[in-house]
Amino acid sequence: MGDDQPYLIENDRGTMVELPSVMPLDDWTQFVSFPDFGVNMQIKAASDAYNVHVEEFDAMWEHGGLWVSIWHPFVSGRLPRAMQIERLIRHMMDKGNVWFARMDEIADHVNGLVASGAWTPRRHRYPLWDKGQS
Numbered sequence: 001m002g003d004d005q006p007y008l009i010e011n012d013r014g015t016m017v018e019l020p021s022v023m024p025l026d027d028w029t030q031f032v033s034f035p036d037f038g039v040n041m042q043i044k045a046a047s048d049a050y051n052v053h054v055e056e057f058d059a060m061w062e063h064g065g066l067w068v069s070i071w072h073p074f075v076s077g078r079l080p081r082a083m084q085i086e087r088l089i090r091h092m093m094d095k096g097n098v099w100f101a102r103m104d105e106i107a108d109h110v111n112g113l114v115a116s117g118a119w120t121p122r123r124h125r126y127p128l129w130d131k132g133q134s
Helices: 027-031 046-063 079-095 103-116
Strands: 007-011 014-018 123-125
Touching: 014 103, 027 046, 046 079
Parallel strands: 007 123
Antiparallel strands: 007 014
16 A cells, blocks of 8 residues: 555565555445454445545546555455446446556566666665664
8 A cells, every 4th residue: 555556565585566555445445344353334335435446546547556456255246346346347448548457467567667677666675674773
């Protein structure tokens, strides 16, 4: 959740591409309520989640950001929610110039751009502290 673009996370063992998302794109925040586990949220209508996803997508589309949703099958797999996902995908396709890809394909693309020098993403080096200091 650290950016609207992919970025790199580095440490002494290597580099990893981070593909960020945001809480509004996680179906959990829209639909899950488990009082037994201390999660007491009002469950929203599938159309409310659709509106959240469309607004997030349209902003990312306009500004060239990365839109990554998180849909748990047991949460968004219910009929009204799945119908809104289908509606959302149609909206995305109608916008045009959208790449639907798996996460590994996006990470490979980012790595290719970095290797060719075509793009320089932000980099985070971890750990952020010197282990020798207390």
